[in-house]
Amino acid sequence: MVKNDFYQTLIKKLYKISGTNWYLSTCKSCNHFFLSPEPQATNCGSYSCNYETSKISEIDTNLRKNQSLLEISNLIATYFKTKGYVIEKPMEIIHAYKGKARLDSMKTTLFTVAGVQLIDKKVPKEPTYIPQPSVRLKWLKSYSDINPKKPYSTSFVNITTLQAIERIDDFYIQLQDWLELLNRFSLLNKIKLKIKETQIRWSEKRANGIFLKVNYHGVELGDIGLIFDFPFNKNYRSHLIDIGFGLERLGWIINGTRSYFDVIGPLLLSALKKYVVIDHVRTLTLIVGSNVSLRNTVHGKKIGKLVDHLVECGEMFFDFLPLVVYYYNFWKNFIYLPLKPTEIEYEIKREINRKINKRLLNKGFKKYLLQGMEDLPTYELVDRILKERNIHPNTMKNLIYKTLYRDNA
Numbered sequence: 001m002v003k004n005d006f007y008q009t010l011i012k013k014l015y016k017i018s019g020t021n022w023y024l025s026t027c028k029s030c031n032h033f034f035l036s037p038e039p040q041a042t043n044c045g046s047y048s049c050n051y052e053t054s055k056i057s058e059i060d061t062n063l064r065k066n067q068s069l070l071e072i073s074n075l076i077a078t079y080f081k082t083k084g085y086v087i088e089k090p091m092e093i094i095h096a097y098k099g100k101a102r103l104d105s106m107k108t109t110l111f112t113v114a115g116v117q118l119i120d121k122k123v124p125k126e127p128t129y130i131p132q133p134s135v136r137l138k139w140l141k142s143y144s145d146i147n148p149k150k151p152y153s154t155s156f157v158n159i160t161t162l163q164a165i166e167r168i169d170d171f172y173i174q175l176q177d178w179l180e181l182l183n184r185f186s187l188l189n190k191i192k193l194k195i196k197e198t199q200i201r202w203s204e205k206r207a208n209g210i211f212l213k214v215n216y217h218g219v220e221l222g223d224i225g226l227i228f229d230f231p232f233n234k235n236y237r238s239h240l241i242d243i244g245f246g247l248e249r250l251g252w253i254i255n256g257t258r259s260y261f262d263v264i265g266p267l268l269l270s271a272l273k274k275y276v277v278i279d280h281v282r283t284l285t286l287i288v289g290s291n292v293s294l295r296n297t298v299h300g301k302k303i304g305k306l307v308d309h310l311v312e313c314g315e316m317f318f319d320f321l322p323l324v325v326y327y328y329n330f331w332k333n334f335i336y337l338p339l340k341p342t343e344i345e346y347e348i349k350r351e352i353n354r355k356i357n358k359r360l361l362n363k364g365f366k367k368y369l370l371q372g373m374e375d376l377p378t379y380e381l382v383d384r385i386l387k388e389r390n391i392h393p394n395t396m397k398n399l400i401y402k403t404l405y406r407d408n409a
């Protein structure tokens with residue numbers, strides 16, 4: 001099909017912007033084609049193709065910019081604004097959840113996963129820019145999955161540009177904008193573009209697309225997608241440009257910090273390797289702050305997993321409020337959070353109490369169970385059992401210790 005022309009045009013554009021030749025090679029590890037300024041390159045740069053992202057801070061010390069995520073985000077927004085892009089506000093994090101009438105759509109779009117969700121609302125005929133806070137829980141199986149060497153976390157800002165285009169040529173205009181931006185960050189000659197042809201699914205819609213995965217030494221910074229003949233609605237089909245970069249990953253590489261979490265911060269917590277606390281409280285601040293009760297809602301139950309993890313790894317007595325304030329002050333630059341930090345902290349703490357108490361009551365304390373105890377703060381629960389059930393405080397201590405800590409020892 002258009003493939004060969006596509007690659008040739010791409011290589012020309014890359015030459016024009018970077019001033020060097022780019023070469024099409026095959027990855028020895030995954031067999032995908034990729035483009036790189038190195039003629040002899042044998043690896044596409046994906047994490048799964050044997051890269052050690054732990055060495056990020058040692059690779060390219062020239063890159064060190066010491067810019068915060070917000071500074072980088074503002075810089076990128078200004079850049080696209082200057083280029084004439086329509087700046088769209090991000091969508092609410094709980095997409096399609098307005099009352100009980102739309103249970104069906106809740107299943108497919110539980111959380112806003114990317115800027116591309118704008119296409120459900122409208123056809124973006126102009127080049128459009130959206131910094132979309134996003135939540136992804138699909139990789140999260142256990143708390144040990146939060147790995148500072150693996151560059152993903154459960155929430156991030158998806159820096160997205162979109163456009164519905166009639167002519168493929170318009171794709172190269174937007175591609176050029178992104179490549180120029182990467183060049184401003186001194187990244188262009190250091191990335192590899194892994195080429196993937198794939199069918200995309202969007203609700204009931206299907207279309208074929210070409211995606212360029214932008215890889216920097218094992219970190220997938222973003223996805224440059226061109227989707228062919230996308231059925232926006234019954235009356236309208238066109239090609240779709242869908243380009244998305246992870247702000248946090250970009251920030252990591254631009255700053256060249258030791259860990260991904262150094263950029264997310266607070267730095268002290270990252271230095272103490274409190275990655276689970278950093279990631280989970282950040283995501284909880286976004287979701288609970290969007291006024292999602294952790295109880296009795298589909299969404300709440302789903303992210304209740306994060307609270308489980310906090311309890312599992314012994315972080316349940318952490319002083320959450322300063323952290324909630326810290327992440328609240330970050331998210332509020334992108335999205336309106338109806339809850340105040342103190343309300344968010346209250347909701348997290350309440351759920352933590354419930355999870356701890358549930359563990360206590362399900363295990364050693366079952367025989368001491370009194371009605372309505374599950375919701376009390378743990379210290380009150382313990383207090384009440386001591387008073388009303390006449391057991392020795394040491395027995396109680398042992399039981400608590402066993403229940404909360406033994407499993408993770």
Ligand SMILES: [Zn+2]
Nearest residue numbers: 027030044049
């Ligand atoms: Zn590969």
